[in-house]
Amino acid sequence: MILVHVDHDRGAVDAVSLQALTLARCLDSDVQAVIMGGAEFAPELGEYGASIVHVAEHPGLTDYAPQATARAIVGLINSLAPTAVLGAGTARGNEVLAHVAAMTDLPFAADCTEITLGSPVRVTRARWGGNLLEESTVITTTLFATVFAHAIPAVQSPAAGAVSAFTPELSPADLAVVIIERAGAASAGVTLAEAKVVVSGGRGMGGPESFSLLEDLAGLLGGTVGCSRVVTSAGWRPHAEQVGQTGTKIAPDLYIACGISGATQHLAGCKNSKTLIAINTDPDAPIMQIADYAIVGDVHAVLPQVIALTRAATGA
């Protein structure tokens, strides 16, 4: 049996947790889910292959609590003895399984793209934000692993989805770290992660003033502005706009990279864009090699022309 930790947040099941359920179903016919509260999600988890949904019920578990979640899962591992415990390759999914692994002193393979059970257990996992893959064997009694976000699509595979409630034994220390409040959205506009169009600038923009060109073009295309780390570390733009390994990973319909060289750490964040346009003075810049469309030129000359013609085309 494979146990899958499913995360949920205020009324919605985490999409990557469903991807983890799908991977689990590829490995074992018996897949069970564990969720902190949220019995109402059992039918949905059944659709994605959970035969039993173990629902942890505890007065301390009203909102996300990483160590308490891990403690509840360790309790289940002791009673159910699964061959593997999987979770989502997200901030929360990785955090919970890292706690589980620390509590049980077993290995934990984060962000796996492939898993083969048996002896030995084999995994392929993402390094460097997915730009490099590692094939490893894991020496363990129970495999702890998370599934790299969006590496495999969630596929329905109906199972019973029967609820089995349990009350975990939690210590005050397990509940020491909990969400105490939420600070609201910084801006009302489209977020970088969700935007269909991202117009992004790098060092080649020359300074923060030039980003008004990117704002204009993004405005005309119904998109938002992104940037490289050189730009955030110079203080030209806020980090919320940074695309890449240590910024936001995005997969928009259109990504326009202006004055961005295309370092691997930047590409880790934008290589899944459906269409990629690059504007760069250097024809040999790495971004120009992977772009669908490339214009070799100065952003300060090219962008005003593109903006004028786009404005004319939209009639704005």
Next chain:
Amino acid sequence: MEILVCIKRVPLVGSTFILTDDASEIDTRRLGFTLSPHEECAVEAAVQLRDAHGGSVTLLSLGTAETEEQLREQLAIGADRAILAITDGSEPDPQATAAALLEAIRADGAQFDLVLLGSESADVAGYQTGIRLAHALGLPVVTGVKGLTVDAGVARCERAVGSEREVYSVALPAVITVKDGLNIPRYPSVPGRIKARKKEVSTHEVTLAAPRIVKGRLVVPAAAAKGTKVLDANEQGAAALVDVFREIGLLA
């Protein structure tokens, strides 16, 4: 406040990954080395907290003797001293890493109010060293923090989730792992570099436990060959881009 910051030397990979012949490592012969932005932010936060609350900032890194380069660089931005836990250069798995860090902390003997790490390392990205270290030290841990203030011995930690922020509060001593965007790390100044040369870097030999995640081969995922269309940098080129916008359905 006594603050420890754990940092990791990693190769500064440019536009492509070049592997060794047996594909077990990145070929670093032509590469420079750096830190993850997460860890640069951790050191910057530590220096700012020390300047506001007093105390000192100690750096700790696990690696070969060359790791002194990264430690000196961060001493130059204002950390006070450093501990280099010297290994034989083999790659520890996350369990072995946390165990070796713990050993170095114990051997050093100092007590820390705050232990900072990056949310995940730039290269291996196991998402667990900070959490394992916290459990070993018997401390609470908050991860992936992008906003951090300390007041009366309590750290307020903000974690970005989409366009929202989750706020966690934790009493010190604690372990906190941080992310790029926490602050804008400063560059070392020339006087900073001169001072850094005289700062203490104590070394401690550690023996790494055998990895339980045993690395086989590294693979560079194949990029889809796209066939780039090069457009002219003039009106025609701009018009061709507008056609692309139209094809994608952005111009109704």
